[in-house]
Amino acid sequence: MQWQVPINQKTKSPSFRFHPNQPNIPPKQHCLVFSLFSSTPRKKTMTVVSIFKLALFFTLTSTLVTISLQQEQPLLLNSAEQDSVYQVLSSINSATNWRTLFPDDLCSYPPHGVVCDYFTDPTTKNVTVHVTELSFGYVSDFTPNPSCSPNSTFSPLLFTSFKHLRKLFFYQCFTQTQAFVPVIPTTFGSSLEELVFINNPAFVGPLSGITGNFTSLRRLVLSGNGIHGAIPNAIGDLANIEEITLSRNKLSGKVSVNLCKLKKLKILDLSGNGFHGNVPSSVGNLTHLLKLDLSSNGFSGKIPESLSNLQALDFLDLSFNRFGNFGVPLFLAAMPRLKEVHLSGNLLGGEIPEIWGNLGGILGVGFSNMGLVGEIPASMGLHLRNLCYLGLDNNKLNGKVPEEFGFLEFVNEINLENNNLSGKLPFSANFTAKVGEKLRLKGNPELCVDEKLSHRESVGELKKCSKPDIPNPVLFIGVSHSGLLSSSSSFLVLLLFWGLWILLA
Secondary structure, eight states, X not given: OOOBOOBOTTTOOBOOBOOTTSOOOOHHHHHHHHHHHOOSHHHHHHHHHHHHHHHHHHHHHHHHHHHHHHHHSOOOOXXXXXXHHHHHHHHHOTTSOHHHHSOSOTTTSOOTTEEEEEEEOTTTOOEEEEEEEEEESOOBTTBOOOOOOTTOOOOGGGGTSOTTOOEEEEESOOSSSOEEOOOOOTTSOSSOOEEEEEEEEEEEEEGGGTXXXXXXXXXXXXXXXXXXXXXXXXXXXXXXOOEEEOOSSEEEEOOOGGGGGOTTOOEEEOOSSEEEEOOOGGGGGOTTOSEEEOOSSEEEEOOOGGGGGOTTOOEEEOOSSEEOSOOSOGXXXXXXXXXXXXXXXXXXXXXXXXXXXXXXXXXXXXXXXXXXXXXXXXXXXXXXXXXXXXXXXXXXXXEOOOGGGGGOSSOOEXXXXXXXXXXXOOOOHHHHHHHGGGEEOOSOTEEEEXXXXXXXXXXXXXXXXXXXXXXXXOOOOOBOTTSSBOHHHHHHHHHHHHHHHHHHO
């Protein structure tokens, strides 16, 4: 390839001209090639500038890489806090050598259930890393927390060494060896948001030691443990609490009215304990409640009408208490957001009221063993179109089963056992097949089923409905006392023969 670089006679500056056999290279590329190899002073200056720019580029790049590498250096958990984590892990499962299994920084390479976060000192602006969550006890493959051994113990370091802890979770850890509820120092807990102990029957002691200085606590879940005694008045100081679940413990006494100070409370579950006395009417002040479960206690008296103030409530369970013979509360009609209502096991008596017009969102109704009498209102089947569960068993209900029940599209369980219901079961074969064995009807001796449904297992114990006796037609000719046909009888006979003659003609 040959370049020809003639001198322009007017400008005396070099210019390009393509050789006829030369490949078609764009002029700009030629300019670039020429500028790189030109020996003119201007081009030399440009080359120096380019080299300077390249040097500056590499300098800036190396600086940025250095800064980036420095930023990628992880902050390490301080040795004292790391050692405390090892000791707590050993307390819940001493058979595992945690230091060997997790030898590196526990915030960079933690076991499942150990979570850390960064904190900036407002004065010095120094950034540090601390443990914020500790969860123990294998729940499922989706939450494989460190498993607990049968002889797990409760380490006091939990409430002294982790000042930034936000969540503490134990699931089936204290099952054999007794672990006593600790008295939590008042200096601890200002950061704690969730305190959860589930199914730890050997975790015993009064609740009074647990409340502490939990100004940030949102969830207090102590379910299925051995906690006993009364609810302390100090529980009313948990200003930011949203959930209190104390179910399946050994708590007793009356419910502290201080509970009703907790304006942010959304879930209150005291089920499965030994509480007694009246339910405080001030519970109606907890207007943000979504769930209220007081079942399986010894509450008595009248169900407070102030519960109608709980307009956000979607789950109400007062079953298996000792509420008096005051009937089904009429105020339920004014709680349109209810999804489930359970009053079973309270001898409220009376009839099922017509309260269902505004309760179309209800999914479950539990009215078993309540001493109810009278007929089942058809309005239940008419308005409760989303119903999935209906329990009216072990009452004294009579009359027919409303045929409207047979059009409940989503129902999967209907229990009408042990009542005085009668008549023919109004359900179709498809409906009976859909509900299957969850259609419970035994214990109603006067309730019968169509022969076409009698082979269904769920209704097999019901008697078949008997067919009505249809008498054979008999030609009757009335005879007068004189032995002659009466005029009316004669007319009927003539009319009959005339009709037959027309048909046969």
